[in-house]
Amino acid sequence: MIRTTPLAAVLAWLCLVAAAWAEAPLAIDPAVQTFLRSYCVKCHGPEKQEADFRVDSMLKMSATPADAEYWRLVLDNLNLGEMPPEKQKQPTADEREAVIAWIEAELRRASDVLQGSAGEVVLRRLNRLEYGYTTEDLFGVRGDYTDGFPADGVAEGFDNNGAALVLSSAQLSRYLEASDFILQRAIMTGPRPTTEKVQFSLREIQSLENEKQARAELRKKQSGEKPTATERKRQEEAKRQGNFGSPYFPLHGDDALIVVRYTKPSTRDFFRVREPGWYRFQATAYAVRNQGEPVRLQITHGRGVPTEVPTVIDVVQLTDSTPQTVEYRVYLQPNYRVQMEMLDGINWLPGSRIAESDGPAIAIGAIEMEGPLLEQWPPAGHRNLLGVRDANALKDDEMPAILADLAPRLFRRPVAESVVQEFVDFYQAARAESLSPLDAFRFTAKAMLASPHFLYHVEPHTSAEGAIDEYALANRLSYFLWRSLPDAPLVELAAAGQLSQPDVLRKQVDRMLEDPKSERFLKDFVGQWLKISNLGEMQPDANLYPEYDADLERAMVEETESFVREMLLHDLPLRNLIDSDWAMLNDRLAQHYGIPGVEGNRFRRVALDKSATVRGGLLAQASILNITSNGTTTSPVVRGVWVLERLLGSPASPPPPDVPAIEPDIRGATTIQEQLEKHRSIEQCAACHRKIDPYGMALENFDVIGGWRDNYRALKPTANPNRPQRIEGQAVISADSLPQQGDFADFREFRALLLQREDLLERNVARQLAKFALGRSLGFADEGPLASLVATVDASDGGLKTMIRELVASELFRRP
Incomplete structure (x- = not known):
């Protein structure tokens, strides 16, 4: 460094x-x-x-x-x-x-x-994400039951900071509603569902559509309904065109084709999802008439109603006529279906012209659905609540043992007999009110799920040194890297008093980061630290940036997540965050960046020719460049603040009151440099703008969606006010000067100067990780351990994984 x-x-x-x-x-x-x-x-x-x-x-x-x-x-x-x-x-x-x-x-x-003067236990509750993952891991229940929770407060960039996590009466009411849903789903009262396996094809889906249409026409004919003259004329014209108002999939040998985007075949009519749970979906597809250009098949799941945005499972890229079989394991709610959609090609055609079309299409062959997939019965959620007991045959004398087993699992630590007895008494009071044993147990479990022991992170001291106890340490580690409760190995180490040993902690970090649940940490931490969770809030102007779409937006987020994931997996030095000779790309993003030789929708590590591209590091990634824009224009001030705050950890002071914001004129009448100079001329603005502006000016060659530009895009009015003409605007100037470091002529020179401040980057990453892991703000008394942490990582030339290991093994992690 x-x-x-x-x-x-x-x-x-x-x-x-x-x-x-x-x-x-x-x-x-x-x-x-x-x-x-x-x-x-x-x-x-x-x-x-x-x-x-x-x-x-x-x-x-x-x-x-x-x-x-x-x-x-x-x-x-x-x-x-x-x-x-x-x-x-x-x-x-x-x-x-x-x-x-x-x-x-x-x-x-x-x-x-000042050691010890900061370190009060921050009483913080589970935030919405933690609550969802905790109940999912405990009970195997998924759903939208946390969507109605009040939004979590944010402090210092993170929504798990205890200072911002208040508990309101509205929040408690939502917890009680969620508990009803969770317990209803988790406790099995009926027989084991039958796992079904159904095979069908798009050809069969089309045959079924034909049958539906024939039955509808027969019903009309039998009812004696007579269409009006206008309706009859419309029907005749529709038949002449072959447009019967239903999906139409032309046959293609033994298969059938998706030709237009609006026809979206699904599993609805051949496989009914009656039970929530995991299902397997498989389909075979290939490209037809695509002239060597890839076509994309998007696979989603949902209820299939117009008001709902379906969940994207995958986007598959098909390049030729070689059949490609894809398979997914997906969690489906009752009445959900899996749906397929062609993202490329024509949006709509009447039926007769669909059959005649010679444009690109996707052939779908065999389709298979299987589920629900059950590893055991009763499932894990039921077992965590009642063991293998029959929920319909509970006995009162079993309840002390049931609750004594359940309480430590819910409260994430050993529970005193007196506390268990309180819930036993609660159960008995419910029985006295004539509730059945099952309903009384549900009522008691609901009370336990609303208890502060469940809803809050309980972190008591254990020694004169003020360190948190072993169970609190297990809890802190698990919610840091898995965003959920500790698993059995962590609890066993805590019970044995061994978890607090630094080497044991480092080994647990490696184990936990290899677990798929660590993806939760990656997405949540990266999304909040770098603010890419905000991507999509400000949609780019379609007239200025017509190439922007949902697929590119998803790729932007996935690039940044994949980039940090690669750094974590291989423990790459943190300087890669500023500049790297590699990037994580798929073909769509590579095309957007002008990088040749990348094919396929899968993200992979790509070596960069640094003489031919400016890409590499975070600052050249489209997600970062988009969330620091407003959808129409870029702002050096907003981007400069992001670099200082999120990358270097040196936030600028907020603007003084009564000072107007800069509003660049996209028609090209005023340059951004001239506007910034006006602000620098205001005495109360000058100091901050000297600090902020250079870090944003350096990024001006990147447009709203992260593309490279030498000139600004501008719009020229036309006769149609809804269709302005896009023109080339003023030339971009990105040169400026960093105080005490020197001038830079362009982005490359700026990035070279930024690499000289790698010490600020490392310290900031350590601070962000510590704030996220501890769920609190850091005080000056934390600076010593934080500096030691950074020095240890620096001496080993380690990266993000080393920093996480050393943070977890440090004194700072065991403090209140």
């Missing part, structure tokens, strides 16, 4: 620490005192206080957590070199090295002094 400390940051920091002289003298080296007098007092002393700041009125670094935190935040801002002005007197390199050593020693001393 290249570690740099800009001279300006050193000067500004020393200006701050000089305040300690007046209130509580420190053992400051005389040479450092001379340094302060020479380079700080002139602008921040008794006679002059630039930015309303003077060095002789500050408290010492370790006086209180608030003071120390303020110092750290000031250092974060100044570390990028925005002050002092470059025209001011500058110290020599030797002077600089001497004061750097003193600053680092003071930071360590302050952290030691």
Whole structure:
């Protein structure tokens, strides 16, 4: 790692620490005192206080957590070199090295002094995602029962921060409703469902459609209904065209074709989903008349109603007439169906012209559905609640044992007999109200699911050192990497008192990251840290960016998730986040980026020719470039704030009140540079814009959807107000200057300068992981362990996996 400390940051920091002289003298080296007098007092002393700041009125670094935190935040801002002005007197390199050593020693001393002053247990409840995954893993139940929960609050970028997770009466009401749904689904009261296996074809689907149409016509004829003259004319015209108002799939040998996008064959008429659970879907497909161009088959599941957006299972790319068989294991709710849709080709044609079409099509052969797939009976959810007992034959004398077994599972730790007895008493009170044994048990389990022991992360201290206990550690680790409750190996290690051993923790991290459930961590952490979970909220203007569609949007998100997944899997150095000689691409995204030689819809690692492309790292990924745009234009301010906050961990101050936002004129009348200069001319804006703007200007060659541009896209009005003409606008200028680092002419030069601040990147990634893992904000007292963590990772040249291992094994992870 290249570690740099800009001279300006050193000067500004020393200006701050000089305040300690007046209130509580420190053992400051005389040479450092001379340094302060020479380079700080002139602008921040008794006679002059630039930015309303003077060095002789500050408290010492370790006086209180608030003071120390303020110092750290000031250092974060100044570390990028925005002050002092470059025209001011500058110290020599030797002077600089001497004061750097003193600053680092003071930071360590302050952290030691404040140790223990921050570390209150943050009482935080399960957020919506954690609740859903916890109940799914406990009871095997999936559904939309968390959709009605009030939105979780967000603090410091994450929705699992305890400071933002309040519990309202509305929230508790939703929990009770969700419990009813979960228990109704999880407790088996009927016989084991029969697993069915059905085979059919698109040809048979078409035959069934023909039969439906014939029956409908026969019913009309038998009823004696006589159509009006207008309706008769319409029917005759429809028959002449072959358009009978129903799906039409022309035959193709033994198979049948999907020719237009609106005809979407499904499993509805051949396989009825009656029980919620896992099902297997298989289909064989191939391309027809595609002229060498790939055609895409999208496979979804849902209820098939117009008001519902179906869930995408996969998008399969078909390139030739070789049959391709695909198979998926999907969780379906009752009355759901699996549906197929051709994404390319013509959107709509009347029936007769469908048969005559010579455009690209997809041939569908054999289709197979099987389910529900049951590994055991009763299933795991029932067993976690009642064991293998018959729910219809529960006995009162069994209930103490049932609840004693259930309570530790729900509450994620050993439960005192007195607590179990409270729920036994609750059950008995329900029985006294004439509830059946099953209904009384459901009522009791519902109360347990609404208990703070279930809804909250309980993390008691276990020793004078203040570390959380073994079960809390298992809970924290599991909700960090799986977003759900601990499994049996974690609980067993906690019970044996072995989980807190650093080597044991590191091994558990490796085991858990290899589990498919770690995908939950990846998506949730990456989505919130980098804000790509917001992608799609601001849809690009269709007139300016007609190439943008749902498939490209999905690819954008998957690229970033795949990129971080690859870094995690191979423990690649964190500098790859700034620049890399590889990317994770599929053909759609590669085409969007102008990178040749990538075929197929599957994402894979692609080596980049860095002389031919600017791609590589996060800043050149379409997802990042899209979420920092507004759908029509790009904003250097928004993008600059993202780089500082999400990548470097040095957030800018919020804008002062009554200062208007920049609104670029996409007609090309005003350049963004001119508008930013106007803001820099406003005194209260200048300091922040000098810090923010260069980091956004460097990305101006990337448009709203992440494509490269040399000129802005603009719209020219036409006679049709709904169809403006897209034209080439002004040339893009991305040159600027980073304070104390130098000028850059383009994005490549900017990225090279950014790599010199790899220390800021590593520290920020560590902070983001720690905030997410601990579910709380970090204080100054956490800075020492955090610095040790970063140093350990840096010394090993490790990456994201090493950082997660060392975080979990660190003192910081075991603190309240």
